[in-house]
Amino acid sequence: MSGSGNLIKYSGHNYFRQRLILSLLSGKTVKIDKIRSDDDNPGLRDYEVSFLRLLEKVTNGSIIEISYTGTSVLYKPGIITGGKVFHECHVTRGIGYYLEPMIALAPFSKNPFNLTLTGITNENTDVDLIRTVILQQLKRFGIEEGLELKISKRGSPPLGGGEVNFQCPIVRSLKPLQFIDEGRIKRIRGIASPGFALSLVAESTTGALVSSETAANPGDTPEDIGKRTAQLLLSEIRKGGCVDSISQWLVLLLMVLGPEDVSKVKIGKLSAFS
């Protein structure tokens, strides 16, 4: 990581999405090189390219330069325009992969987001969880009216075919967050979807949400999935905090992007992604 002037250089394919959206939000150019340069199959994966395309659609004036081998990307950020966008996600990753960063961008767009994505709905992160957990975090920052994630079709690997519609209003500024009391868990709810996936959400007395999800591997029985999800949920609960590990990064990012006020949140053990 070395910064020279307005250009920030990274190497490796880790945190690809985060690097790009942070670049977009901060207006700084990033250059990512050595993307899987030592791999048998070097360069960007299909889903990463697809994500770049999506990023191009929701922005205006972005310049993306991918090297011939695909091992380096130069991204000059433009302006987040939002509006009505349709994108066909690559089926190597679930819709969650594309949607998560869009949630972080949407409040700072010029026009309200109306994003339709097609692809796999129940792979990590499950769109149900995005709807029931991650979107709820936005509400704490004052983004409420018009925030919606509609799951019109569900699709599971390998072919996908699911469709979701994400709508998000724009805000002038975020509200500072004060969320330290995690409370005690009062209810646990869940959604099981065809294609063997289960997501569980535990809600506490103060409105803290803790979640877990599992998608079936070949050969799994429904009982297995249920048990595994429950265990995952329990370990999430044990970590503590007002925010679970899948929405940590978003909450922290929004806290940073908020006004010049102190925000406080209590989180459990940090995940590597956040």
Add this chain to the structure above:
Amino acid sequence: MDDKEKKAHRPRQAGSKKEKKDKKKTKNDEKHNPKAFAPRSGRKAEKLARRKVELTQKRLHVPLVDRTPLEPPPAIIAVVGPPKTGKTTLIKSLVKRYTKHNLTTIKGPITVVSGKKRRLTFIECANDLNCMIDVAKIADVVLLLIDASFGFEMETFEFLNILQVHGFPKIMGVLTHLDKFKKMKTLRATKKRLKHRFWTEIYQGAKLFYLSGVINGRYPNMEILNLSRFISVMKFRPLIWRNAHPYLVADRVEDLTDPEEVRQNPLCDRTVTLYGYLHGINLKPNMKMHIPGAGDYYLSDVSPLPDPCPLPDKVRRSLSEKQKYIYAPMSDVGGILYDKDAVYINVPGNFTKANQEGIEQGAGEKMVINLQDAPETLASRLEDSELRVFTRSEPLKAADLTNRSESEGDSDFHSTSFKGMSSLLLNISLLTEEEANRPALLTMQDVCAIVQGLIGGSVESVEEESGRRRRKVVFSGGDKNETDKELSEAEDGIAKKRKRRVALDKHEVSIITGDDVDGEEIAFAESDSDLDDIMSEQEFDDGYMNSALKWKSNLAEKAKETFHANRRVNLMQLIYDSGKSPEDIANGEYDSSNEKDSLEKMDEEEEDEDDLITLKKADRKEVVSLNQVDSVKSSIDKASLAEWDQEETLEAIRNRFITGSLEDKGDDEELYGDFEDLETGEIVKGTSEPGRTKEELDQEELSRKKEELKRKFDAEYDDKEEDTPAMSYYDEVKEGIAKQLELNRAEFENDDPITRAMVEGYCPGTYLRILLRNMPCEFVKHFDPIYPIIVGGLSSNEENLGFIRVRIKRHRWHKKILKTNDPLIFSLGWRRFQTMPVYSLSDGTRNRMLKYTPEHMHCTATFYGPIHPPNTGFCAVQSVSGENQSTFRISATGVILDINHSVEIVKKLKLTGTPYKIFKNTAFIKDMFNSALEVAKFEGAAIRTVSGIRGQVKKPLPRSDGCFRATFEDKILMSDIVFLRAWYPVKPKKYCNPVTSLLLSSKTDWQGMRLIGSVRKELGVPIVNNPDSTYRPIDRPTRRFNPLHIAKSLQSQLPFASKPKLLKARSKKSYLQKRAVILEPKEKQIYTLMQQIQTLKKEKNRKKKEKQAQKRAEHAKKLAKEESITREKEKERRKDFFRAQGLAEKRSAGSLKSNGTRSKKIRTE
């Protein structure tokens, strides 16, 4: 008149009598006439209520967050006005009022302490558009000086307009030159007239101050006192731009470039430090700053300095004389300046030889001049010279000093400190002779030593002896205290460490001896470094135990595991200080790397003795990071999940559920147990102290439970009560803001300044020193303290360039309308830049380019420039150079609407063609396009003939250049012109040129791109004459159309109304035409009489008219005569007036050579 004035009655202020009276009073109010204060009529009551509501509503403003800290930075008071209105005199008077200090020159900002809680910085605004724009962006209060004897001048209104777009600070008008009025009546009339004009410009009732004549070069004391009172009670409303950006007004500028480098290359880039109070919001290190007139620079270094003009620390009733500081480094006030590493003694005058001729020289002066004569440089002579400050002390060597500073590693400043040493000798002489006449440099410590040694510990005596007020140097005593404190702190630290060591020893013993290893024993340390200590000790223990007892080492490792599992982590330190990757931190590898290495080494060594350990390790790490899937979910460990099968683990988190009991604390220990407050570094003890008995604890538990229950109950039932009055939305928002501010303050209250600066940046109000590198040399060379240097912070997005769409309106006083693509200078945010706007108006569907701005209407403009947030106001001028003084210089004002990287402005393009062959509804059109390809592009496009027949482009015709087939809704004529209306995108030029006025030797002469017209005029190039553009007489031959022919069969079918009515002219006379009419004799008589009467009447009217005309002519003659007389008089009066004015001007020009010119007098007044 003998009787003395009697003492007035003083009622009791306190005591029993007062109470009694008070009781009586309240009783009477109710008893005597309760109805007295009730409104008598319903109508009146309603009116009163309405008025009250109106007043309260008027009071409300949109709540804004006020981010000024508790100790605010000095308020910036800009003194603005046309030349010769008395700006300098006003500042001098005010400074005298606040500090009893007579200023000779006013250069740069002057900071004074004006009260217990307020400091003021005075800035004089030069009469230059650049300066006015800059000052308008930073002023908290504007004192707008108006020469009452002359009236309003354009500058005043220009400045007001600039203020309006950049946020409207407080404005106070000051009328000067009131002593020039001889007659009281004219004075009153003028005051009234000017006041009302001022009010229309600002608001009704805006404060206008009157300053009568000048006494002893200052305004009368009483008037200045009143003015200062008004200033001291002024409240400032936060302005949006300034509430979102940090900025400082540099009151000191130093060039830190290596002199040798400058000598070798005088044009080399400079390293410059700027000093000033921080305003606005917190300044973060590494921010990009913009200096209006100089450009954008990254902050190389920011350091807070002790406040040179501090507020009094003790609150007394009034300010004591000693606390009335003044700080004006550019204006030669106050003696000593102290810096991070040097102290400057700055005094007016100079030592050049030419000046000294014939003047008696003091010993000190002689010495300095002798020094100038020295054949070799001071530095080389000092290299081996010695200095003994105290008799007991070691002799100091200059060379030693350089070495020391070099060894300190501050390579930037070693030249400075060297210089400091060289002038050290000189300074001692200065101090003893009290003839300090040259800015000299000393290092901080040296001055301490010298001053203490020579004068006995304080500089105050220097101040008194020299007869001039200088600021007290406070660091001499404080320094010592600080070092003492540091020493004691260090000792404390050692003691603490020692204590901790002891505790640790104990702890280890317990680990080793105790059987229950997984137990609750946890080691705590204040920081990671301490932890290292602990660990290294443990390692040491491990190492030595390895040979002896294997199981013991295992114990230690286990203890470590528990340590890590339950320890809180200082994330900030981990991420910013240790060179760990986020994965490592997330995986819980917090240990400092060397420790881990050594641990791993040990592990590996156990496995096999290989030298490739490090390589292996690196491989492993890389593989891990490569295999990681880019997902928010962390990978799941199957094994860790298995533990949920056990009942114990489930029990452990039972209390996290609402069904779980509160008492069962099990895993909760970390919630209530000891923990380390990471920000303050103190260790908070948990409630379960071993010293207390069980009963006490139970009691506590019980009370806590009760409290919780009560809280629950309150939460459930209290809200429904309607005791509390409903808060209005306004109050709610305000309270929310206040609460948040309180939180913000509380959050950082106990942090040390360094962490604070790192996390939230430097607080406004601190005196900062900013280091900028790679500044153009002109900035230093042509530095002029009269032009303020503003350093404004930019938020991350504002560094980029893009297309900015703004709503713009030509200023109604600007003489001309503005033309698209004519360069215009915008003042936007902190910046001033020249760019080429394209004007446009939206017609509902598209943005159409306008060649010129509308005359009295807003329009949209798009230009290329630095991005600013929407709703930022701006003003635009055509030129900032001093030459055009004749007209109103503000061309346009407006706000930013939106920012984009692409633009959608179009202009209309009409392609015309003519038919060369017409079928029924189809026609072949030529001359519209040049090739089939062009036609293909427009296939399906709508076309139209002049007569309004609509059609469509079909296909290009084969083997024809640009001819195509088109269909229409009707048959067109050969004479018809067919046209295609298209839209051509217009892109604004990517031109943006910052106004670098501060880099010029004469700041008013900045010139950017000129208009074509002015370039032509200057170069004498005539306008290119395109013959196509010249007008020719229009030749329009009258067209003949064949009569409309309708077939007979069709005619017969038409309804009568539509049938052509073609009647032939009569050939024979009609019956009445054939007959003659003869009058009867009586009829004839009547007829003749009527004729006669009419003739008489006509004659009468004619005469009357004649008479009237004559009269009118006479009257006109009379008027003309009067007119000529008045004109004559007026001419004479004007002549007298201008003669007098010319004389006065000549007199004033002779006495005071001023560069400013009075130019414009407003005609509208």
